[in-house]
Amino acid sequence: MASELQPAxxxxxxxxxxxxxxxxxxxxxxxxxxxxxFDEWATPIFEDTRVFARTLGETSDVVMKxxxxxxxxxxxxxxxxxxxxxxxxxxxxxxxxxxxxxxKVFLSGPVFRYDRPQKGRYRQFHQLDLEVLGSAEPLADxxxxxxxxxxxxxxxxxxxxxxxxxxxxxxxxxxxYRGALVAYFSKHRDQLSADSQTRLERNPMRILDSKxxxxxxxxxxxxxxxxxxxxxxxxxxxxxxxxxxxxxxxFRENPRIVRGLDYYGxxxxxxxxNKLGAQDAVGGGGRYDGLVExxxxxxxxxxxxxxxxxxxxxxxxxxxxxxxxxxVIPIGDAAEPVALRLLQELRTLGIRAEMxxxxxxxxxxxxxxxxxxRSAVIIGDDDIARGVAQVKDLQTGQQEAVALAEIAPxxx
Ligand code: HAM
Numbered sequence: 001m002a003s004e005l006q007p008a009x010x011x012x013x014x015x016x017x018x019x020x021x022x023x024x025x026x027x028x029x030x031x032x033x034x035x036x037x038f039d040e041w042a043t044p045i046f047e048d049t050r051v052f053a054r055t056l057g058e059t060s061d062v063v064m065k066x067x068x069x070x071x072x073x074x075x076x077x078x079x080x081x082x083x084x085x086x087x088x089x090x091x092x093x094x095x096x097x098x099x100x101x102x103x104k105v106f107l108s109g110p111v112f113r114y115d116r117p118q119k120g121r122y123r124q125f126h127q128l129d130l131e132v133l134g135s136a137e138p139l140a141d142x143x144x145x146x147x148x149x150x151x152x153x154x155x156x157x158x159x160x161x162x163x164x165x166x167x168x169x170x171x172x173x174x175x176x177y178r179g180a181l182v183a184y185f186s187k188h189r190d191q192l193s194a195d196s197q198t199r200l201e202r203n204p205m206r207i208l209d210s211k212x213x214x215x216x217x218x219x220x221x222x223x224x225x226x227x228x229x230x231x232x233x234x235x236x237x238x239x240x241x242x243x244x245x246x247x248x249x250x251f252r253e254n255p256r257i258v259r260g261l262d263y264y265g266x267x268x269x270x271x272x273x274n275k276l277g278a279q280d281a282v283g284g285g286g287r288y289d290g291l292v293e294x295x296x297x298x299x300x301x302x303x304x305x306x307x308x309x310x311x312x313x314x315x316x317x318x319x320x321x322x323x324x325x326x327x328v329i330p331i332g333d334a335a336e337p338v339a340l341r342l343l344q345e346l347r348t349l350g351i352r353a354e355m356x357x358x359x360x361x362x363x364x365x366x367x368x369x370x371x372x373x374r375s376a377v378i379i380g381d382d383d384i385a386r387g388v389a390q391v392k393d394l395q396t397g398q399q400e401a402v403a404l405a406e407i408a409p410x411x412x
Contacts, residue, residue, distance in 0.1 A: 010115065010123025012310075021313035022126065024320050026108050029128045029151045029307075033106035036147045038130060041105045043087040049077040055086045055294050057262020059202045066113040080112035083261070084129035084306060086291065092133050093297035101134025101300065108309065120279030120311050128283075128312075131304030133292070138236050141267045141287060141303045142243030148283060148305050149249045152271060157315050161282060163249065165269045166257035167237040168205075168286070169229045174265070177228040178204055188218045205258045211278070224255035236266055263288040267303060275315055282315070283307030326353040326411055327368030327376045331361055335379040338404070342377065342389070345408045368394065377407060 007013055014022050030040065049069050056063050068080040081087055084107050097103055107129040115121055130147060132140045145163065152161050168174060181204040189197060193212040200207065208219055229237065244251055251269075259268045268286035276282075285305025292300035326346055330339035339355055346353035354371065356364045361378070368376045378390040389407060392399040402410060 008123070010117035012122065012124075017319050018313070020319040020322070021316050022309060024316065025155065025309050025312045026128070028154050029108065030106065032151050032154055033130060033147060036104070036143065036150075038104040038106040038147070041088065041091065041107050042109070043084065043091050043107065044081075045110065046078045046080050047087050047090065049079040051086050051090045051295070052079050052082060055089075055263060055291055056083070057203075059199075059206070060261050062113060062261060066115055068112045068114060082113045083111055084109075084127060085131065085261075085263070085288065085304060086295070088129070088131050088133070088304075089292045089295045089297070089300075089302070092292060092300070093295050098134075098292065098297050098300055102140070103131075103133040105129075105131045105133065118279070120276045120308075120314060122310060126309035127306040128309055129304065129306045130285075131302060133302045134300050135303070136289070136301035138240040138267075139243050141240050142247055142249075144285070144303050144305060145244060145251075145267075145269060146247040146249045148271060148285075148307065151307070152282070152312075155312060155315075156317060157273075157282075157312070160275050160315060161271050161273050163251040163269060164254040164257055164272050165241070165244075165251045165267075166254055167225065167229065167233065167240075168258065168265055168268050169225055169233040170236075170265060173225065173229045173233045174205075177223070177225045180223045180228065181205065181207070184222050185218070191218055203262070206260075208256045208258045209260070219256065226255065233266065240267060257284075259284060259286055263291045265289055269305070271305075271307065273311075273315060276311060279311060281308070282311045322372075323352050324372055324374035325368075326351055327364070327371070327373040328353060328355045329361065329364045329368065329376055329378045330355070331378065331380040334381055334384055338384055338389075339377075339379050342379070342404065342407060346411065349408055349412050351408070351411060375411060377411075 052067060053063060062082050067082055069077060072078050088105060092098060092103065109126065110124050111127050112124055114123060117123060130144055132144055149163060152158055185192065185200050185204055185207060191214060193215050196207045196210050196215045207215060210219065257268050257270055264286040266287040270284040271282045272280050273282050283305055287303040289301040291302065328339045328343050330336045343353050343355055356367050365376065373394055375394060376392045378392060383389050388401040388403055390399050391402045391407060
């Protein structure tokens with residue numbers, strides 16, 4: 001029975017190389033986010049369902065069919081977070097931080113969506129998340145996007161990823177544009193997919209990013225938002241582009257980027273790759289100026305993004321190597337306490353050092369080779385009497401007697 005248990009559908013274990021790839025992505029992002037002045041937060045993995053249900057958009061796929069929501073034993077409806085942004089806004093309000101703005105925040109960890117699993121798409125996946133809470137300046141949008149681009153560059157992925165940029169305008173722009181879209185798509189209603197016919201009623205902009213071939217043919221000739229932008233919205237978008245140029249961030253405009261969550265206005269962008277098949281977005285985000293207010297706080301303009309760690313990890317070349325160990329090998333009972341002291345000394349210096357829990361010299365040497373140790377320190381009774389141990393370089397095979405007190409500094 002037990003041997004047949006598999007990870008739940010859409011989840012995966014992170015072990016060995018997979019874990020090193022994951023960790024490398026997080027470490028790199030954390031370092032770069034810190035250099036941009038972002039502080040790290042950690043918010044709960046589950047929240048009151050109301051944090052997500054209305055705020056992400058009642059017609060969004062995430063809310064309609066992908067949330068892990070359930071009643072807990074106390075009868076409260078809770079939801080495993082399907083993203084970070086709503087929880088971050090909730091945290092801003094519940095911690096009374098709406099008076100200390102802007103807040104620049106970085107987070108990372110697991111998120112959950114009941115999605116159809118395939119390569120690069122999971123039910124438990126992991127996100128990096130970056131948010132500026134409390135700035136209405138397009139410079140904030142540009143900085144957020146630049147920081148994301150810097151992370152992609154530092155991971156060695158700049159050749160495989162493009163930044164695609166769009167504006168969703170302000171409310172007035174969107175209202176006019178929406179009207180034009182409804183008029184256009186209504187003319188082609190019968191050719192649209194069933195999903196898009198529903199979207200036409202509820203959220204026509206979402207038809208623009210439909211993956212359905214029939215929809216795509218019609219979307220190709222749909223009006224774009226550019227002709228509907230109010231002057232302030234157009235100005236905002238122009239300033240964002242100027243700042244991106246000043247930051248040295250390359251981008252491509254794509255008027256079809258509308259994003260799958262409903263809280264966006266003005267800036268919308270995605271980091272797209274051509275290397276992961278259908279799951280082509282490694283990250284995405286935009287401006288969301290109404291969310292904090294929906295969470296019961298004051299009006300706080302915000303902008304941010306999230307990236308899929310699992311997708312970034314799939315794109316990485318070789319993961320960073322594990323530093324090679326020192327294998328400490330006592331021969332005989334008297335040598336063991338000496339070996340343990342030496343182990344601790346090495347570890348205190350930050351050197352990876354290991355000792356097998358049991359076994360004779362041959363077995364222990366085999367293990368040292370198997371774990372790829374760079375050196376073995378062999379301690380026998382005679383050595384102890386002389387206050388030395390044999391240090392063997394496992395690459396060259398060279399061996400020499402070294403005074404016990406000098407071993408750790410020498411191997412450092
Ligand atoms: P999102 O576009 O829903 O945005 O997700 C961001 C990224 O998470 C995607 O680009 C993708 O790389 C990854 N992702 C999404 N679903 C899956 C999945 N099922 N399996 C693996 N990876 C996945 C958000 O979540 C917004 N909260 C971003 C944001 C932050 N906007 C403003 N601030």
